[in-house]
Amino acid sequence: MLGQKTPILGVVLANLGTPDEPTPQAVRRYLRQFLSDRRVIEIPPLLWQIILNLFILPFRPKRVAKLYASIWQHQGDSPMRHILKQQVSALEQALAGSLPARISVKAAMSYGNPSIASALNALRQEGVDHIVVLPLFPQFSATSSAPVYDAVQRWSSQQRNLPTLTILKDYFAHPAYITALANSIRRYREQHGSAEKLLMSFHGIPQPYADKGDPYPRRCRCTAAQVAQALGLTEDQWAISFQSRFGKQEWVKPYTDVLLSEWAKQGVQSVQIVSPAFSADCLETLEELAEENKAHFLHEGGKEYAYIPALNDNPEHVALLKALVLPHLQAFWQTMPYYH
Numbered sequence: 001m002l003g004q005k006t007p008i009l010g011v012v013l014a015n016l017g018t019p020d021e022p023t024p025q026a027v028r029r030y031l032r033q034f035l036s037d038r039r040v041i042e043i044p045p046l047l048w049q050i051i052l053n054l055f056i057l058p059f060r061p062k063r064v065a066k067l068y069a070s071i072w073q074h075q076g077d078s079p080m081r082h083i084l085k086q087q088v089s090a091l092e093q094a095l096a097g098s099l100p101a102r103i104s105v106k107a108a109m110s111y112g113n114p115s116i117a118s119a120l121n122a123l124r125q126e127g128v129d130h131i132v133v134l135p136l137f138p139q140f141s142a143t144s145s146a147p148v149y150d151a152v153q154r155w156s157s158q159q160r161n162l163p164t165l166t167i168l169k170d171y172f173a174h175p176a177y178i179t180a181l182a183n184s185i186r187r188y189r190e191q192h193g194s195a196e197k198l199l200m201s202f203h204g205i206p207q208p209y210a211d212k213g214d215p216y217p218r219r220c221r222c223t224a225a226q227v228a229q230a231l232g233l234t235e236d237q238w239a240i241s242f243q244s245r246f247g248k249q250e251w252v253k254p255y256t257d258v259l260l261s262e263w264a265k266q267g268v269q270s271v272q273i274v275s276p277a278f279s280a281d282c283l284e285t286l287e288e289l290a291e292e293n294k295a296h297f298l299h300e301g302g303k304e305y306a307y308i309p310a311l312n313d314n315p316e317h318v319a320l321l322k323a324l325v326l327p328h329l330q331a332f333w334q335t336m337p338y339y340h
């Protein structure tokens with residue numbers, strides 16, 4: 001019988017990915033992997049590889065490495081990877097004792113390290129036969145969440161003895177997610193005071209991807225509306241926007257920087273900005289939102305601008321992650337009595 005050992009269940013927390021170091025070489029390696037993914041860039045691959053190698057990789061890494069260097073933590077790591085490790089250990093602690101089985105949690109990233117394959121291999125080496133994969137993207141997009149599915153599939157195709165695998169799609173309207181966001185904004189406002197406008201800025205995607213059926217923008221609008229409702233905000237007190245445009249095509253609107261300019265010109269003096277698309281602070285929040293867009297709003301005539309941090313390893317966020325994975329772990333446990 002298989003039943004002598006204490007069974008172990010596994011969870012993989014998967015985020016997007018980040019360079020190994022804030023150097024042009026490491027950023028080039030990261031961007032090459034990220035921007036070669038056909039989920040992210042849909043231009044015909046041959047043409048795109050020419051553009052990528054001639055016009056992007058020789059220049060962008062130098063500029064972007066400086067931005068990464070400006071946010072690299074004192075711990076000597078990328079904020080996203082540092083926070084992911086904190087989320088992993090907090091979730092492992094929160095899950096301990098929930099079942100008679102040991103539950104092992106691993107960090108993973110679609111691009112860069114630790115890779116999704118390395119996390120799955122590590123769980124298999126610990127003897128895990130049932131794995132829940134949670135992509136840390138609250139709103140599913142074919143550009144962010146689907147690469148996690150692809151990486152799991154690539155890994156599976158190389159295995160002889162496969163575990164049970166469950167991939168969770170997203171949690172854009174999970175009550176615990178909406179409450180965690182609303183409470184985080186409320187707490188921020190209790191400490192720092194309120195602002196005329198709350199801007200919920202989500203990472204954008206190209207408009208044609210949405211036209212072809214990517215459900216991401218609709219899910220973002222749903223998250224934003226629910227958070228505004230939970231906070232009791234009236235329509236003139238908040239707005240949604242999309243940031244981080246890349247390339248020349250049209251992206252989903254309204255654009256964060258354009259909306260901030262419009263507000264400044266209309267005489268809006270104070271803005272607080274939060275980004276419910278990010279489960280952890282990263283380049284797009286700590287640099288683009290907290291620094292670049294702040295300078296932009298103040299330059300356009302705004303007076304006060306504050307960035308409200310992502311949920312990171314906040315206990316309510318960890319409780320949400322637990323609420324998302326635990327029912328699946330319990331189901332595995334109940335359906336494998338021969339292991340007990």
Ligand SMILES: C=CC1=C(C)c2cc3[nH]c(cc4nc(cc5[nH]c(cc1n2)c(C)c5CCC(=O)O)C(CCC(=O)O)=C4C)c(C)c3C=C
Binds near residue numbers: 031137144204
């Ligand atoms: C076509 C290009 C891109 C799409 C589509 C896209 C979607 C997308 N991205 C995130 C989350 C993150 N993106 C981050 C950085 C980043 N994104 C792009 C391009 C696209 N993203 C680039 C080129 C970069 C690298 C930085 C740069 O060169 O400007 C990050 C930050 C990573 C970090 O290390 O901190 C995150 C997070 C989502 C959620 C998403 C679709 C919904």
Ligand SMILES: [Fe+2]
Binds near residue numbers: 203244
């Ligand atoms: Fe991105």
Ligand SMILES: [Fe+2]
Binds near residue numbers: 244284288
């Ligand atoms: Fe950016």
